[in-house]
Amino acid sequence: MATLEIQGMDELNAALGRIGTLPPEVKTRALNQMADAARAAIKRSGESMGVRDRESDVHILDKITTTKPKLSESGGHQDITFSGSRRRGSTTTRNAEIAFINEYGKRGQPARPFIGKAMNENEERIAAAGGEVLGAWIENEF
């Protein structure tokens, strides 16, 4: 656990100012860590719920990818997507669509909400992954 030691209001103001100007590389690292934790959680959840395309050699759970972090003044965001597609005969279906149908189901196919479940059950773990990066930076900086 990082500790922050300050003496007096001037030092506190300066410290808060420095925390407020988190370097972009730290934001990027924190986002990457959180995205990795989320991606692993979605994969675990999908495996436990039997999300699998039986008619393809390519497992959609191996196609979970993260986009490049997009930074903003207040932090940033990163998307987690299912890349690629499946080809069956002349029909091509995006892996993202297969994931969507698993998540929400369709007529005759019950839903397997593996993404929502992963997020619900792992929100603390995912936040902690980003928190570790920020904590290490604060520890170094102060």
Next chain:
Amino acid sequence: MKNVDAAAMAAIAPIFPECAPNEYQGEALEYVTWNAYTIPEAYGERLPAAARYPVQVHYFLPNGKNPNPGKLKLQRALFDQGFTWPSITNASDSEGQHYVLECNYVNAGGVYGYA
């Protein structure tokens, strides 16, 4: 306090009698199903005092039929039975309309109070 399936049934069946948990196996074209999973909450002494159930309620109906009255009735009925106000995702495809209402239900009946 009802368990989550009983609460869902109490909310949905008066509006859509053609309904079933997990998978509907009837012949109707307009029907409702739901699924939920359990997240233990409010730990003390390593035991949860409550359970939270993220719930998906699926409203299926044929293409061309107005879904809005049914969606609103379901939202109100779920809320009246103690669910959080549901968000709605449109998961329709060429086979028909499909709206997924997502909400949470909490049962604070203690560790042995929920199923």
